[in-house]
Amino acid sequence: MMTRAGRRRRWMAVLAVAAVLTAAGCGGSDGDSGGSGGGSAGDSTGVTATSVKIGAHYPLTGPAAPGYSKIGPAAKAFYDYVNDNGGVNGRKIDFVYKDDAYNPANTVQVTRQLVLQDKIFAMVGGLGTPTHTKVVDFLNQSKVPDLFVASGCLCWDEPDKHPYTFGWQSDYYREGKILGKYVADTFAGKKIAYFFQNDDFGQDGVRGLDQFIPKDQVVSRQNYQPGNTDIGPQLTAIAQAKADVVVSFSIPAYSALLKLGTLKLGISPQLVISNVGSDPVTLSGLLEAFAKQGGSSVKGSQLIEGNISDAYLPAYLGPDAATNSWVALFKKVHDKYLPDTVFDGNTEYGMAQAYTFVQVLQKAGKDLTRESLLKALEGGGLTGPTLTPFGYSADSHGGVTGVQVVKIVKGVPVPQGEAATTDAATAPITPYTGTLATAPANGIPTS
Amino acid sequence: MTHVQESTKTSVPESTGTGVRGSTLLRHLAVGVVAVVVVLLLSTVLDPYRNLQLTNVAYLVCAAAGLSVLTGLSGQISLGQGALMAVGAYVTALLLQDGGWPLPLVLIIAVVVTALVGVLVGAAAARLRGPYLAGATLAFAIGLPALADYRGLASTLGGQNGLVVLSPAPPEWLAEVSFDRWQLGISTIAAAITLVLLGNLVHSRFGRCWRAVRDDEVAAQLAGLPVARLQIVAFVVSAACAGLGGALLAFVNGLAAPGAFPLTLSLQLLAAVVLGGLGTLPGAVYGSFLLVFLPTWSASLATRLDLSRDIYANLPLAVYGAVLVLVMLAFPSGVQGGISRLIRRIR
Numbered sequence: 039m040m041t042r043a044g045r046r047r048r049w050m051a052v053l054a055v056a057a058v059l060t061a062a063g064c065g066g067s068d069g070d071s072g073g074s075g076g077g078s079a080g081d082s083t084g085v086t087a088t089s090v091k092i093g094a095h096y097p098l099t100g101p102a103a104p105g106y107s108k109i110g111p112a113a114k115a116f117y118d119y120v121n122d123n124g125g126v127n128g129r130k131i132d133f134v135y136k137d138d139a140y141n142p143a144n145t146v147q148v149t150r151q152l153v154l155q156d157k158i159f160a161m162v163g164g165l166g167t168p169t170h171t172k173v174v175d176f177l178n179q180s181k182v183p184d185l186f187v188a189s190g191c192l193c194w195d196e197p198d199k200h201p202y203t204f205g206w207q208s209d210y211y212r213e214g215k216i217l218g219k220y221v222a223d224t225f226a227g228k229k230i231a232y233f234f235q236n237d238d239f240g241q242d243g244v245r246g247l248d249q250f251i252p253k254d255q256v257v258s259r260q261n262y263q264p265g266n267t268d269i270g271p272q273l274t275a276i277a278q279a280k281a282d283v284v285v286s287f288s289i290p291a292y293s294a295l296l297k298l299g300t301l302k303l304g305i306s307p308q309l310v311i312s313n314v315g316s317d318p319v320t321l322s323g324l325l326e327a328f329a330k331q332g333g334s335s336v337k338g339s340q341l342i343e344g345n346i347s348d349a350y351l352p353a354y355l356g357p358d359a360a361t362n363s364w365v366a367l368f369k370k371v372h373d374k375y376l377p378d379t380v381f382d383g384n385t386e387y388g389m390a391q392a393y394t395f396v397q398v399l400q401k402a403g404k405d406l407t408r409e410s411l412l413k414a415l416e417g418g419g420l421t422g423p424t425l426t427p428f429g430y431s432a433d434s435h436g437g438v439t440g441v442q443v444v445k446i447v448k449g450v451p452v453p454q455g456e457a458a459t460t461d462a463a464t465a466p467i468t469p470y471t472g473t474l475a476t477a478p479a480n481g482i483p484t485s
Numbered sequence: 486m487t488h489v490q491e492s493t494k495t496s497v498p499e500s501t502g503t504g505v506r507g508s509t510l511l512r513h514l515a516v517g518v519v520a521v522v523v524v525l526l527l528s529t530v531l532d533p534y535r536n537l538q539l540t541n542v543a544y545l546v547c548a549a550a551g552l553s554v555l556t557g558l559s560g561q562i563s564l565g566q567g568a569l570m571a572v573g574a575y576v577t578a579l580l581l582q583d584g585g586w587p588l589p590l591v592l593i594i595a596v597v598v599t600a601l602v603g604v605l606v607g608a609a610a611a612r613l614r615g616p617y618l619a620g621a622t623l624a625f626a627i628g629l630p631a632l633a634d635y636r637g638l639a640s641t642l643g644g645q646n647g648l649v650v651l652s653p654a655p656p657e658w659l660a661e662v663s664f665d666r667w668q669l670g671i672s673t674i675a676a677a678i679t680l681v682l683l684g685n686l687v688h689s690r691f692g693r694c695w696r697a698v699r700d701d702e703v704a705a706q707l708a709g710l711p712v713a714r715l716q717i718v719a720f721v722v723s724a725a726c727a728g729l730g731g732a733l734l735a736f737v738n739g740l741a742a743p744g745a746f747p748l749t750l751s752l753q754l755l756a757a758v759v760l761g762g763l764g765t766l767p768g769a770v771y772g773s774f775l776l777v778f779l780p781t782w783s784a785s786l787a788t789r790l791d792l793s794r795d796i797y798a799n800l801p802l803a804v805y806g807a808v809l810v811l812v813m814l815a816f817p818s819g820v821q822g823g824i825s826r827l828i829r830r831i832r
Contacts, residue, residue: 142647143745146738154534154665168646172740175649179664236639237646263634263645265744 080407081181084159088125090399090406091132093158095148095173096165096188100139101264104327105290105320105384106165109188110135112388113163115375116368117396123482126399127406134158138169140264145169146176153180160185160411162395163206163388167191167239168264178202183408185398185415186391186437190314191238192462195436204415204430206391206437208350210239210287213312213441214246215460217348219467220443221285221310222250229257231281231307233272233296235288236261243287243312249464257281262292273299276307285310290317294324297341298332309345313441316347317383318355318449339449348441349451350425352474354386356450363477364390364423371481390423397422397483421475425457436462440470513684517677524673528666536665537737538781542773543672544733547679549758549769549776551726554683556755557764558692559719560699561610565622567751568629569606569724571743572599573731575633578648578741579641588653588736592675595732596725603724607717626751630743647742650735672733679726680766686722687766695719760812762821771820779805 084091096110097103117131125131134156136148145166152158153176161177164170165188174193177184178200186206187194190213194205221230230251234240240261248256258279260272269292276284277300284307286296293315300307315321322338329336352362359365368389372381379385399406401414416432426440440459444451456469478484528536552566576595580586606625610618633642642648655667662670686692694715697705706712735741757776762768783804787797816823 141744142740142742143738146740150537151534154532154537172647172649172742176739236644265645266634 080405080409082159082407084157085129085406088129089132090126090129091134091156091158092160092162092395093152093156094133094135094161094163094165094188095138095145095152095169096135096163097140097169098137100141101267101291102140102166102289104294104324105317105382106188108379108382108384109163109165109388109391111376111379112372112385113392116371116389116392118375119371120392120396120482123480126396127404129399129406131396131399133162138166140166140169142169142172146172149173149176153177153182158182159406160408162186163188163391165189167193167235168237171238174200174203181408183411185395185411188387188391189239190242192242192436193238195434195462197433197435200435202412204435204437206394207387208313208426208438208441209436209462210242210312211246211462212439212460213348214243214287215249216246216441216443216458216467217285217310217312217346218247218250220346220454221247221283222252222255225283225308228255228282229280230255231258231260231276231279231284232256233260233262233276233284233286233288233292235292236263239314240287247285251285262288264289264292267291267295269295269299273303276300277303277305281307283308283310285312286315287312288315290315290320290324293321294328297321297325298328301341311345311347313348313350316345318342318446318451319380319382320384321345322449342446342449345446346443346454347446347451348443350438350441350457351383351386351390351423352425353444353451353453354381354383356452367477367481386423393481393483394420394422394428400483423475423477425474426459426470427472440467509688510681510685513681517681521673521677525666525670528669533663533665536669538777540665540669540672540733540737541777542770543669543676544730544737545754545757545773545776546676546730546770547733548727548730549754549761549773550676550679550683550766551723551730552754553758553761553764553766553769553772554687554695554726555719555723556758557762557768558687558699559695559716561716561719562615562619562755563610563622563720563723564619564748564751564755565606565625565629566723566727566754567746567748568626569599569603569727570731570734570750571630571741571746572602572724573728574735574741574745575642575648576728577732577735578650581650581653581736582648584651588671592729592732592736596728599728599731600721600725603721603727604717606724607720610720611713611716623748623751626748630746633743643742645743647740647744650739650741652736652739668737672737675729675733679729680770683722683726684766691715691718756809760809760819762819765819765821767824768819768821775808775820779808 094110096106098107114133117133120126121130134152136152138144138148152161160183162185164184167189170187170189171193174184181202184203186204190207190210192209192211194203195209232244232247234244258276258281260275262269262272286293286309288296288311293311297309322342325336325338325341352364353359354365368386369381371389372385397420398411398415401417402410415430418430420428420430424438425442426438429436429439440457442457443454445454458467459470460467524539548566548570552563556562573595576598577591580591580594610621613621632638634644655662659667694710697710698712698715702712734745738745753776757772758769760775761770761772780801783801787800792800812820
């Protein structure tokens with residue numbers, strides 16, 4: 039039986055062990071802190087004379103991993119290419135990305151790790167609407183530049199609320215408007231059904247669609263939650279409504295489930311899939327993989343035939359791809375740094391984003407601080423591989439201002455008309471007739 | 486019999502003295518205050534990420550302490566502690582959404598609501614024993630967070646995306662305290678209060694009755710103890726602790742989502758409690774420390790060794806499992822049991 043003295047000793051032992059564990063935990067930290075590189079009065083966390091550290095969160099595992107898990111390695115490959123060619127203003131880009139499995143709870147944890155432990159200079163390309171919305175307040179409170187969120191939510195274009203956050207791709211609302219106008223013009227009088235992810239991603243897209251598709255044409259609105267792969271009830275509802283066209287704002291896994299579901303039910307509506315869920319290579323691979331799991335075998339390229347979608351980057355398949363300078367550059371980088379993977383839309387996306395970041399880094403100059411980075415970006419004037427221009431300014435943190443509708447013919451996306459731009463409100467859709475930029479000779483942007 | 490020795494080891498000596506030495510409550514209060522002061526002083530020298538990790542430890546201690554009492558003292562194995570944390574977290578998220586509620590009141594309401602849920606769970610659980618109880622609480626752990634996705638509730642509870650919690654900022658008289666230190670302070674005080682109150686409960690009549698029911702239910706019944714009522718009270722106490730832990734989790738992470746309360750959370754809490762020392766409160770502290778710091782250490786080890794991505798992703802889990810096995814082999818009563826034995830040998 040323990041005496042009072044022994045009891046007290048036990049509590050002292052508890053405190054001592056706690057203190058030892060904490061101290062040991064301090065010792066076990068990663069060690070290298072950012073230090074400051076520039077001598078000016080700006081915030082240069084994560085910057086040294088020879089390196090700049092940036093971070094991102096991607097779904098490397100989980101329901102959104104098919105396709106999106108390739109974006110991080112692709113961006114890293116482009117940064118490695120730039121580093122091997124001397125870096126930017128003498129600094130090499132150190133890109134650290136972590137897995138959040140498309141689970142917002144994990145995104146909160148890894149973002150705090152990146153900001154507080156890895157001490158990144160900026161977050162570049164954090165992926166996901168439901169995931170990134172949970173960390174945007176933290177990043178802005180911590181005054182960490184949050185560039186080029188890999189999502190088209192309108193929530194990144196709020197300079198008053200979130201001055202450090204910038205979008206990059208065309209937002210879902212604009213995309214919905216342009217797709218909606220195409221569907222309303224091409225399928226006048228037909229029955230339309232919506233299938234969308236139940237968060238800002240899907241809801242922004244549907245709001246855009248509703249601007250142009252007459253309400254009485256929409257016979258069914260079905261949504262899904264990522265993580266729950268049983269979309270049987272939604273498909274049954276769409277089949278019962280006898281929809282001729284299904285417009286889908288879904289991630290690739292759910293686009294594949296949608297297609298396979300319609301096959302199972304024996305219906306064949308025209309599928310219109312928004313950009314993030316429609317990449318030909320990703321989708322055909324997923325279709326074959328899911329079908330194999332279910333015990334049948336299909337040819338993925340046949341199943342995506344006729345899909346309508348939209349694009350804001352040049353096509354990497356088909357005859358146009360051979361002559362496009364950007365595709366040639368990205369394929370060159372891919373062949374050197376990622377030889378064991380297949381080049382697809384996600385690779386192109388990751389590298390195009392990386393290119394834009396390198397451009398901004400160049401513009402920010404040798405005296406690199408968080409403030410100079412934001413000023414460089416808000417100054418606008420960036421040209422890159424996108425089919426329509428960026429809209430960056432002090433009042434606008436959105437990215438690409440429009441998309442081009444495409445249709446998959448023989449596995450290749452074929453443009454249906456001109457690229458078009460619009461705004462994130464009620465402006466009409468105007469075709470974009472400007473000239474497209476060409477890639478610099480060695481792939482490194484000139485400031 | 487080792488079992489009897491275990492019980493007597495933690496039983497109460499006669500309180501013959503007066504003042505701090507004599508009163509259990511004052512003694513525990515003193516230790517609690519000292520611990521809080523030590524942690525607050527530490528927070529000034531540690532960097533924000535360490536403070537965040539200590540905050541994680543603090544709210545896990547709340548939940549783990551409750552589980553340690555429930556499973557170790559009262560003998561009811563519960564795999565549903567994570568689900569009860571989810572209740573506390575969602576209540577906190579809903580209350581903080583409107584703003585204007587003072588934080589202590591929000592935490593108390595979260596605790597009360599979770600305790601009420603604990604009454605329901607306890608009433609069902611009082612009829613079950615052993616693996617059947619484990620299975621029922623397992624179903625609870627999987628089913629409850631999914632309720633946020635339910636058609637009728639998805640709009641209020643935010644569905645799979647969860648609710649964003651607007652963490653209240655520190656009051657004006659603490660304005661120079663950084664946000665992470667403020668969160669650490671709140672969580673540590675809450676954990677200290679939980680440990681002090683549980684410590685007293687454990688050394689009170691309730692603790693003795695629980696141990697009696699755990700050791701021999703029939704004998705306890707013959708001695709006149711209301712077994713079912715005691716078991717429900719144990720569940721309520723553990724649920725209240727879990728509610729506080731979950732409320733702090735929502736407050737610290739700024740998010741209440743089903744993804745934050747997977748089954749692995751409940752299993753990890755149980756493993757942490759067993760690792761630390763089942764039935765003891767210091768054991769809950771050790772277990773929470775290991776739960777938070779072990780993955781971090783093994784991840785930084787993996788980075789330093791520059792391992793391939795596959796090994797890097799699985800190393801923390803493998804190390805955690807290895808530590809669990811080793812500790813169980815060396816110290817079957819957990820870390821706390823090992824420490825007690827060492828202290829006795831030194832004395």
